[in-house]
Amino acid sequence: MARHHMSLQQPDPPRIDADAWFDGVDLRELAARYPTPFYAYSANAIRTRIRGLQQALAGLNYAICYAVKANSNLAVLQLMAAEGVGADIVSSGELWRSLHAGIPAQRIVFSGVGKTEQEMAEALAAGIQRFNVESADELEALERLASSLHVTAHAAVRINPDVDALTHAKISTGKAENKFGVSIAEARRWFARAGSMHHVKLDGLHVHIGSQMLSVAPIREALARVAAFWRELEAAGHALNSIDVGGGLGVRYRYGHDEPVTPEAYASAIRDHLGAFKGRILLEPGRYLVGEAGVLLTRVVRIKQGDTHRFVVLDAAMNDLLRPSLYDAWHDIVPLVPRPGPSQACDIVGPVCETGDTFARGRMLPPLEAGDLVMIRTSGAYGSSMSSTYNSRPLVAELLLDEGRHAIVRRRQTFEDMIAGEQPARWETV
Structure with a gap:
């Protein structure tokens, strides 16, 4: 089965027969051994992305904190830990996963607009590096909780710079109408009264304007605004120990169309705006590290020829990969068993009882038959982590x-796994 071929790392779409090899493994043999659908991740592709980013950032005082929400599989987190990467978490579950995978608490930052007090208390007890705070109410709660535990929490204020990330509306996070962060004016007021807090050290800034960004321009615009505010705070006597530049780097979902920002261009933007910063620069890449490192293997259940549309029905569905249904997201879909004949326009759908269970519409594909193996590319991020058991479909395997x-x-x-938490009603009165 072994062959050292990293087909999905090539800049142009490989031939169909070459696509069947991923990190030295023949995906056709893998699918003959394990039932589809299932996810397959390339450890080498993830390492290559990490090390490429590390090389581009060389000379800066930086730390990479992987956005766990992109793919929270323990083996992926263990790989991050082995490469010296920390974690950006948004829940106590992600905190537990990260610690369980061997990521030290000192490399963990806690983001998110809806942290509960229980979650904040657990993170304080674990001794995480810092909190990215998104509201005055959260800041007050953090001060109260840290006081009760007799610890000092390090916090960064998440700035909403009102910058358009030029991405899908549902993954834009840095505009004034988005729920994330606070205005620079409000952050200015927080720092003005920071001395009144005895258990929270407000010593950082954080910005994250969106995900799947394919242009460096909005990144530069956001960094310029953060840098200006940092200099203003420094002039006013407020020392900062960290500036978190977030994540959001895009990946190649559509070969021959998407042109991701290179790590060199990204690092250059950081150097240009924050090169003089004396503290640590934190980065929170998620999709960028794991997106192109994952594929979803699925088989054709049947071909259905309608009056106006030709449907290719797969055994994978929206519960396995939600992005196309949720965002109308494009994923390249590649048959791994080449057949001769002209390509045809197809709607590629799953078996779930929803019209939205559609991976692609009008996609040109070569001839397909029931049982043919198909690969959905660039599904290593927000694939398994967003999956569900809708229609009582068990969660798929990950390799x-x-x-x-x-x-x-x-x-x-198994079906037994799927219902493990369910039980007959045992009535009680309050």
Whole structure:
């Protein structure tokens, strides 16, 4: 089964036969051994992304904190830990996963607009590096909780710079109408009264304007506004220990169309605006590290020829990969068993009882037959982590590939696993 071929790292779409190899593993043999659908991740592709970013940032005082929400599989988190990468978390569950995977608490930052007091208390007890605070109410709660635990919390204020990330509206986070962060004017007031807090040290700034950004322009605009505010705070006597520049770097979902920002261009933007900053620069890449490192393997259930549309029905569905249904997101879909004949326009759908269970509309594909193996590319981010058991479909398996080897890192759910938390009603009165 082993062959050292990293097809999904090439800049142009490889031939169909070459696509069947991923991190030295023949995906066709893998699909013959394990039932579809399932996810497969390339460990080497993830390492390549991490090290490329590290190389581009060389010379800066920086730390990479992987956005766990992109793919929270423990084996992926263990790989991050082995590469010296920390974690950007948004829940106590992600805190537990990160610590369980061996990521030290000192490398963990806690983001998110809706942290509960229980979650904040757990993070304080664990001794995480810092909190990215998004509201005055959260800041007050953090001060109260840190006081009760007799600890000091380090906090950064998340700035909403009102910058358009030029991405999908549902993953834009840095405009004034978005729920994330506070205005620079409000942040200015927080720093003015920071001395009155005895258990929260407000010593950082944080910005994250959106996800899947394919242009460096909005990144530069946001960094310019953060840099101006940092200099203003410094002049006013407020020392900052960190500036968190967030994540959001885009990946190639559509080969020959998407042109992601290079790590060199990204690092250049950071150097140009924050190169003189004496503290630590934090980065929170998620999708960028794991997106192109993952594929979803699925089979054709049947071909359905309607009056006006030709439907290719897969055994994967929206519960396995939600992005196309949620965002109308494009994923390249590649048959792994080439058949001769002209391509046809197809609607590629799943078996879930929703019209929205559609992966692509009018996609040109070569001839397909029931049982053919199909790969949905660039599904390593926000695939398994957003999956569900809708229609009582068990969660699919996840496999990690590494230099011709493979390992099951999440077994496919059984029906018994799926209902393990359910039980007959046992009535009680309050």
